[in-house]
Amino acid sequence: MPDLQLVRLDHAPALLAFEQENRAYFAASIPDRGDEFFADFDTRHAQLLAWQAAGTDYFHLLVTTSGEVVGRVNLVQVADGEAELGYRIAQKAAGQGLATAAVRKMRELATTTYGLIRLRARVTLDNPASRTVLEHNGFIAGGSLTLNGKPAISYICELQ
Template sequence: MPRLELLRFDHAPAVLDFERENRAYFAASVPDRGDEYFAHFDERHHALMAEQDTGLCLFHVLVDGSGAVVGRVNLVDVAEGSAELGYRIAEKAAGRGVATAAVREACGLAATAYGLTTLRAVTTLDNPGSRAVLARTGFVSTGEIRLDGRPGLRFLRDLRTPA
């Protein structure tokens, strides 16, 4: 099973490969990052590292045995014991429990290493895989929202109770 690691500067080439290899796959369910993201990837990666240094965001990569990135799991807008969880898993790793395991591990880190008590997440209604991962990891739907014009759901996970 891949291991979850806090994002570092030296992850940049593997993250860029991951994003390029999965661009079309991700664009089917989430808004595309756009050409600018790839054209200015190095600056973007440095900006993420600077943001992580503030403690407001905690970016993670899911790395397989060969050192390739097969997923990303991020905790953003960290404040007052809470953060928003976001994740994306490579197409080649989808459907094998990788996302569920990564989100479970991120929830554990959020509670123990980062001292958080709640996590929020959102997904679109047309992303049943993401909704299933959130349900399996203890997230509860708290209401409907719109994400980039698409219907979606908001979720909450109380880290003080077992999933």
């Protein structure tokens, strides 16, 4: 598996390339970031680092040996021993078990590095691959909700 690295300032060019290359692919499953995100990427990247420094969010990248970003796995809204998990994998790296392995690694880090006891996730019903990733990692389906205007389901993973 590519290395799972906490996001840094010098990741910005590779992360922007990842988001640009996969923009249309991601937009088929999750909301598009919008033109402003790409136009103002450096400001946004600095904001991520500030949130990370404050301990409210932890952003991780899957980085190949050549320095290419092929995925991201995020813990956001960190509070009270819990966080919300999110992830996206490059189209060219899809279907190789990368998301499943990265979420497994993130589960470990959530406990050992961040001291969390519970992870939450939300997935739209039209994203069965993402649901499979969660279910392979011990996430249990909970209630129904609407996410991005679509029917969705919440998941919980107890870490202890």
